Amino acid sequence: MASSQQRETPSPDDGRQAEINRADQYTIGWICALPIELAAAVKMLDVEHQRLPPPPGDDNSYRFGRIGDHNIVIGCLPSGRTGFVSASSVATQMMSAFRQIRVGLMVGIGGGVPSEDNDVRLGDIVVSHPNGQHGGVAQYDFGKARPDGILERIGSLNAPPNALLTALTDVRAAEEMDELNIVDYLSRLTDRLPPYAYPSKLTDCLYQSWYSHDGGRNCIRCDSENSVVREKRSTNGPRIHYGTIASGNMVMKDAIERDQISQALGGVLCFEMEAAGLMNKFPCLVIRGISDYSDSHKNDGWQRYAAATAAAFAKDLLYHLATTRINQIDPISQAMKQMASRLIRNSEMVERTNQEIGKTIQQLMILCASSLRCLVTSRKESDIWKSLQSVASCVIDIEPAIKEDVAKLVAFALQQYPIRRWGDTILALIATKLLDAKERRFRWTDLQIKRLCACPTEDDLLIALDTIPESLEEAYHQALATIPSTLQERVRKILIWLASSFREMTSREIAAVVSFPFVDDVLKICTSLLVTVIDGDTHETIKLAHFTVKEFLIVQQSYDESLYWYKFTAQLAHCCITDQIIHYVFPSSISFPKALRPYAEAFWLAHARQNDATTDWAETQLLVDCILKHDNILFKNWLRANHPAEACAQSPLYYASLLGLEVSVMNLWRELLPGGNEFSDFDVKIAMDLKLRLAVMLHIGAIRRWKRLKSRRKCLVGWDNCRSSETLIPHPIHGILVLPR
Ligand SMILES: [Zn+2]
Known part of the structure; x- marks a missing residue:
């Protein structure tokens, strides 16, 4: 633990470049997504170190320095490329370039989720922290298809490493005793970088979730009548919130969706776009400064200040992180090797398409860039070939070698196998037949030798040779x-x-x-x-x-x-x-x-x-539709076991939609439509979008969502006609997209 003396007087950044220049001295990896976050991070360093030459094959830009007793490497996502994939690739490259990194920090801005339980405001700090349900970060737009075709949300990603959680306990105690230095760090930063100061000219206005942005910069046209009345805070200093952070691949800018997803995940504090790419491979803590409310009113006025509060919190945290604890952790690069061997075993066991295997190998090779050597052999199939060429440092065509090996196998068989009993003329004939064949796969040659070995007479043998496939x-x-x-x-x-x-x-x-x-x-x-x-x-x-x-x-x-x-x-x-x-x-x-x-x-x-929907299926499909239509005890039992919440009597169409049976949905809906309806000729697609499906499952305002989609002219056509049609009223058609032909 750093002494309190040190905490009160952090070494000033006097421009002196320290002499540390060996990659192995850096134990903390700090990742940010935006240039403004990188700037805030660098300015939080007690001492900035001279930059190291970039490692071969690594195109990230790194900054180096020290906070307290920790040597830190800061990496930023390539400009304009935010999101899981970028974050994951920066983390991977960072781990292989700096092999002694023990823990990571993901520091930057995020969209807040204000609620009755959590008075999250602009500039506040949100820190990922495990609760009963999640490990601190929940990925909300990623589901795993179960065998029955239903998407199951993978609720939680790995929790932050224990060393960081222990440091958090110390930080929280310090906060109680008013011993945190965040405000101090912020004022020192803004002395040097004024744009990062508290944006006092802007107001922190939270609008009701049903009220959408009316246009204009900084909500000048939005009606403050529709804002949420909140108690005034006594100070401008940021508050710190600990809990679940929702991570997804899309920018969240819709208050209703924000609240629905938060509710479905058991309450989240903020939305962001990178953490889910890190949590399972880069043990880290996520720290987010709140720059907007994840709604349609979001603008960038608060971003710099929010980036600064997050970086200031990270600095305070590092002062509470004991170096002895850090040194007890295995470097992440070692854990990575274990993961690589798991990956190999895994891909051996599961049968996959060539494309998937290619992708897995690609990931593996990026992962192992500098720490493992990887040998891959495969048939020369174009998709595998293509996916490997971009990552392999050396590709060898082994086809000529296979030909040689097949020739050796034939020579061996003619000397050792039972066919050696036949005279030289016949053996020469066999050799010619086997070696001149176009087919050069081992399995083929082996099968033919076995077939010839089984022939009891010369006549049988000659016939077998004549009919060699x-x-x-x-x-x-x-x-x-x-x-x-x-x-x-x-x-x-x-x-x-x-x-x-x-x-x-x-x-x-x-x-x-x-x-x-x-x-x-x-x-x-x-x-x-x-x-x-x-x-x-x-x-x-x-x-x-x-x-x-x-x-x-x-x-x-x-x-x-x-x-x-x-x-x-x-x-x-x-x-x-x-x-x-x-x-x-x-x-x-x-x-x-x-x-x-x-x-x-x-x-x-x-x-x-x-x-x-081909004719082959006609009779089988009738059975499927029958199961949905009739009160069937076997089906009900299956539902009770597999979808306990859905076992109460619902309409056949509802079940067809729930279970993802597209053709049944089409058939059942067709039956419901009055004859001659202009929508009798349509395609139906089950909504596989997880957010929609989540809404269906939880019965949260599914209809409202459909209407909003329609108003955005995205996809729902004919909704009003269907709804007004008397026949459809008792049949909730949640989760179906109707696309005109
Ligand atoms: Zn607005």
Whole structure:
């Protein structure tokens, strides 16, 4: 802890450049988003240090200095690029350039949320602090899609590190004893930078949330009759508020939305746009000076002063932060390495699209820029290739090497495998056939060698050589062609499930799909070329044998089924699975197999939502609509378990909208419209915008919001017609956008 002596007389910035110039001496990372915040931060330093040459590959601008016993590096977001992504990339680069950074501060301005509980005013300071619900920062515009398709808000990001929370306790005690020096720091700053002084010429006016800005700079045309009457404060000094900060990617400038989101998050103190990009990778405290009220009246008159109050608080906090505590924390760069290894394991386990994998690798490589070496191998697919080229320092084409390896495999097989029994002429023929083939994938070569090894006579061998498939796809085709027609339907069903289920399936589950009492029979009817079983700790998992099998089975457009009975579109696969598991929530004479219940409960909705309104779906969709329309006990039970708040009787349209079943919404609405209505020809899109959905879920003024959207001429067309139509009155249509064709 710094001595009180030091606190009272901070070393003046006498322009002397200190000699510290080694990156490893900086333990505090201070991030700001705007140039005015950077200026306030630099002027708060006790001593400013000489700038270090920029680290290679790092395009951020850094300033250096000392406050109390702490050496600090200050980084600012690139001009004009605020938001999560920028903040996250500055933090990442800062951590890899300054490896001894232990904790961070995010210091700048924010939009306040005044409420009955919190008398937040312009110039006040808001500090992120964990409460029961959140870790101090809540990201409000980011949801995670659950398997049933509903967006679930990820409520909370990591709490600030303990060392900073302990320092906060000391700061709060000092505040009680009137021992904080914030006002002092502010007056010293404004002596040198007058624009950062308290803007006494401007008034701090808070308008009622329903009253929108009437135009003009600094609200000259706004009616002060509509302002909120607040008690006058005895001093102009900033007050400090501790609690939840809401972080999102859009500027908040709407008082009604501000209050709704605050209520949904259990009460927030301010809105800002960067913290959510930091909290889970850069352990930091967020400090915001309030420059506006997040409403339509916001202007920039208070920004400099607000930036100054936040920086002054940060300085006071650093004087209360013990260096011994800081030195006990592991540098963030070490924690980063652990995260990188987690990321690698994670991307191995989850099946992703090439694009997603490319993005993950990109992030990983930026993250590890100077602390890890990363080797990535992949097939030469254009999207992976493209995403890697921009970050990789060295790219090697290994295709020629693969050719050499395939040749080695063939040579080895001819010497060691059972085919070596045949005479030299035949062996030479085999070598030519295998090496001259266009197909050069290992899996293909390996499969052909195994096939030739299985031939008992020379004639069989010659026939096998004559019918060598030209490609891996051809090999799969050959294997499927041998399956007798009596089994084809069941094999197809198994392949559909293995290619399109939303999670890995156990052997027991797949056996239940085709009503086989014995699990082993699944493998018996599907060739091992296509399907493989992996023994896990607790159960067997059954999978397609190779990712190329899935690529082979799934086609973009419907095939002639008489030619290729085993190929299917992704749409058809989801329809087929829905058709089977919908009976979990649909009363029918079919008794539902016990083994499939957990999967059906978790994923029937996710499959049903894949309906793209094609004719394949017609019958299955009827069942889905039926579930919504009829008072169905199985569906009610499922609702009670998965959406307890929504289980009371609502209209079918409401449920269709709630569950994101777009085609059902369209069908049900069509049924409600009187014949010949001009809106009978429309497209319906479920509002997937989280803010709208939040409004739907919580039933907060959803209708009011729709009206406001309409007044902004954004999207709602025909609302009034629908509302006045008698048929629609008992059906709340919250959360639906109607787009004219
Ligand atoms: Zn105004």
